[in-house]
Amino acid sequence: DTEVTQTPKHLVMGMTNKKSLKCEQHMGHRAMYWYKQKAKKPPELMFVYSYEKLSINESVPSRFSPECPNSSLLNLHLHALQPEDSALYLCASSQVPPGEAGGYTFGSGTRLTVV
Amino acid sequence: DQQVKQNSPSLSVQEGRISILNCDYTNSMFDYFLWYKKYPAEGPTFLISISSIKDKNEDGRFTVFLNKSAKHLSLHIVPSQPGDSAVYFCAASAYNNDMRFGAGTRLTVKP
Numbered sequence: 001d002t003e004v005t006q007t008p009k010h011l012v013m014g015m016t017n018k019k020s021l022k023c024e025q026h027m028g029h030r031a032m033y034w035y036k037q038k039a040k041k042p043p044e045l046m047f048v049y050s051y052e053k054l055s056i057n058e059s060v061p062s063r064f065s066p067e068c069p070n071s072s073l074l075n076l077h078l079h080a081l082q083p084e085d086s087a088l089y090l091c092a093s094s095q096v097p098p099g100e101a102g103g104y105t106f107g108s109g110t111r112l113t114v115v
Numbered sequence: 116d117q118q119v120k121q122n123s124p125s126l127s128v129q130e131g132r133i134s135i136l137n138c139d140y141t142n143s144m145f146d147y148f149l150w151y152k153k154y155p156a157e158g159p160t161f162l163i164s165i166s167s168i169k170d171k172n173e174d175g176r177f178t179v180f181l182n183k184s185a186k187h188l189s190l191h192i193v194p195s196q197p198g199d200s201a202v203y204f205c206a207a208s209a210y211n212n213d214m215r216f217g218a219g220t221r222l223t224v225k226p
Contacts (some may be wrong), residue, residue: 048212092158
């Protein structure tokens with residue numbers, strides 16, 4: 001299995017809703033990432049988990065809450081989001097450190113729309 | 116503060132010719148550099164990478180060159196094909212798995 005699987009692919013939520021994005025990989029990677037990408041912009045790093053511990057938090061608002069229950073799963077819990085949070089949310093995984101041969105693998109993303 | 120910069124938002128080349136995409140970085144802690152190809156509404160697809168101990172890495176039609184002293188890397192695609200048309204992102208990673216992307220360059224290869 002050489003994929004990162006993200007669910008759901010599309011999500012529409014109201015500003016008072018609570019939802020979660022899920023990410024799963026079975027490549028034995030011990031680092032997992034959340035990126036946010038707005039239209040016509042590069043992916044922006046949000047969080048990095050290394051060996052299931054949060055190692056980087058790029059000053060993301062607390063309405064985004066990451067969770068890494070085990071080495072294969074990464075969640076992003078969403079609560080009280082704003083319309084400007086609408087974006088493509090990408091999950092990625094890699095070895096620690098990433099190494100050569102394309103150590104980062106991305107999922108296809110969750111398209112989030114906040115109404 | 117953009118640590119990875121791609122100063123050309125777009126590039127257009129003729130099929131069969133060389134495409135050269137450029138990238139500059141500012142953080143000397145980066146030790147691993149990658150190029151990704153991206154289509155709309157999809158995750159980035161890895162193309163090629165290079166570690167900081169090398170100055171060139173080649174994979175088929177794709178070659179990445181790294182000039183550490185200038186903090187500059189480039190992606191060469193030879194020969195360019197219409198199917199190469201996409202947005203290309205340069206990315207740089209430090210040992211602590213902190214990976215940053217450039218703004219991207221939209222490559223159009225004309226038949």
